[in-house]
Amino acid sequence: MDFKTLDPSFEQRVRDSFARQAAMALIGASMTRVAPGRCEIELPVREDLTQQHKFVHGGVVGMIADSAGGYAAFTLMPADASVLTVEYKINMLAPAKGERLVARGEVVKPGRTLSIVRADVYAIEGARETLVAATQQTLMVMHGKSDERL
Amino acid sequence: MDFKTLDPSFEQRVRDSFARQAAMALIGASMTRVAPGRCEIELPVREDLTQQHKFVHGGVVGMIADSAGGYAAFTLMPADASVLTVEYKINMLAPAKGERLVARGEVVKPGRTLSIVRADVYAIEGARETLVAATQQTLMVMHGKSDERL
Amino acid sequence: MDFKTLDPSFEQRVRDSFARQAAMALIGASMTRVAPGRCEIELPVREDLTQQHKFVHGGVVGMIADSAGGYAAFTLMPADASVLTVEYKINMLAPAKGERLVARGEVVKPGRTLSIVRADVYAIEGARETLVAATQQTLMVMHGKSDERL
Amino acid sequence: MDFKTLDPSFEQRVRDSFARQAAMALIGASMTRVAPGRCEIELPVREDLTQQHKFVHGGVVGMIADSAGGYAAFTLMPADASVLTVEYKINMLAPAKGERLVARGEVVKPGRTLSIVRADVYAIEGARETLVAATQQTLMVMHGKSDERL
Secondary structure, eight states, rough: OOOSSSSSTTTHHHHHHTTTOHHHHHTTHHHEEEEEEEEEEEEEEEGBBBOTSSBBBHHHHHHHHHHHHHHHHTTTTTTTTEEEEEEEEEEEEOOOOOSSSEEEEEEEEESSSSEEEEEEEEETTTEEEEEEEEEEEEEETTTTOOTTTO | OOOOOOOTTHHHHHHHHHHTOOHHHHHHHHEEETTEEEEEEEEEEEGGBBBBTTTTOHHHHHHHHHHHHHHHHHSSOOOOOEEEEEEEEEESOOOOOOEEEEEEEEEEEEOEEEEEEEEEEEEEEETEEEEEOOOOOOEEEEETTTTTTO | OOOOSTTTTHHHHHHHHHOOOOHHHHOOOOOEEEEEEEEEEEEOOOOGGOOTTBBBBBBHHHHHHHHHHHHHHHHOOOTTOOEEEEEEEEOOOOOSSSEEEEEEEEEEEEOOSSEEEEEEEEETTTTEEEEEEEEEEEEEEETTTTTTOO | OOOOOOOEEEEHHHHHHHHHHHHHHHHTTTEEEEETTTTEEEEEEEEEGGGTTTTTTHHHHHHHHHHHHHHHHTTTTTTOEEEEEEEEEEEEOOOSSSSEEEEEEEEEEEEEEEEEEEEEEEEEETTTEEEEEEEEEEEEEEOOOOOTTT
């Protein structure tokens, strides 16, 4: 699908917002790609992100999926709006292990009030990518509430 | 609802497993209550857990909900089993801010293979509790795979 | 939880709307109870509602859960608004069989724009109630669009 | 994605099972396409399938999505197994109106015990297709329980 942005500076706006998410710094996530309706977030696997079986904690997988999805939607929102996660659903498909995880969000349907996004998370080990989680998410556009000043 | 455990040592088993979750230590979460079919996890609010609007990141809210729900189900599982999150759905209801968050998981239906749980997350500020997230979760019992040795 | 309605005629408004749902007549569902923030829908089990194993089709279970949840939210909306299902998630917990099914919706959090509801579906056989499905749902308030004239 | 079936007679098995779903006959749905990991179900729009605004009831949309998803998963299961919906999540994206609806299910990840599927529902009016719903679903394989005799 091909999406049109309303805001030519969408990439800077999205990257600035991501940079303000302290929780992404805590886990070591970075935003590797932003395009209209799409966003990719990468997370190097670290020992302190794991659950009891030494895989990355499902909640951490959810964190990067939520962010990749939310920012995919945010690319299509007007410059004076901010984005809010209404809800998401995540299926865990395989143990989250390897060198790093990559969450790829893609808008399914942008809307004036609500946007629907799917984000998939892959575990990467060398040249091999394994799908580890699949999400479907609902985001809300907060018009007139700049992300920066909320 | 009143649940019966199959394992009289369920509390120790659950607390030991939680203690092995490095990701819970990273965010500063602790397990405050365990009972048959129920589990409570508490998270002091910290600056490094926030998103761009300085509320606790939705993914972090999801982390403690996922853990509270998963361990609520785990209390009812046999001693030689481990627990796996199949999927969860989370609705964000209010900004996650205050002194601390508390996630309370409660089993809706325990099962031999799958268990269904609901976990709600509250933000606490002084004497005031605000519901900030509601989840519904599916867990899988991994028979014969002790949580410790998986 | 105790909810306050904005519209003293909420019950009539909800029942009138339900009466306009042809699909509920097709499957034989009726609205058995309406209260602020709550709604109950009943469905006698019929052969023509079943799936391949002769239990009531999961989608039919979803229909009455969706309606019970949506109307529970609708009780708390202003008189000039209509209600729209944004999304729902449903867990199937047991085979839907017996004399009749009852879906009970209860608002978790009412909101100006979005409302969150949980609805559970029970199968009834004589004096016995079995929980067969659990849902969590997001509804949208459409202000200024009367349900009758949309 | 390219899927391999375990059962060369998968199409007959799937079509026979669908033919046993009385609820699909009640609403007038038919199975228009079956392929490994994929299934399509079509529903002519009828007055008696609508909700209060004269669009097809969300629960009916859920019915065909659930069936398309479940049978997409069922194509990849062994001949002696049956399929059970564990849960699904559905987002309503646009009013379900037009000449007919088409639900297209596609497996995201097949598994020995659990399979994950996405199904999208389109409304068709002449040459125009509008995405009206998006689902993500978890199915369970019931080994050794033939769909026919369960």
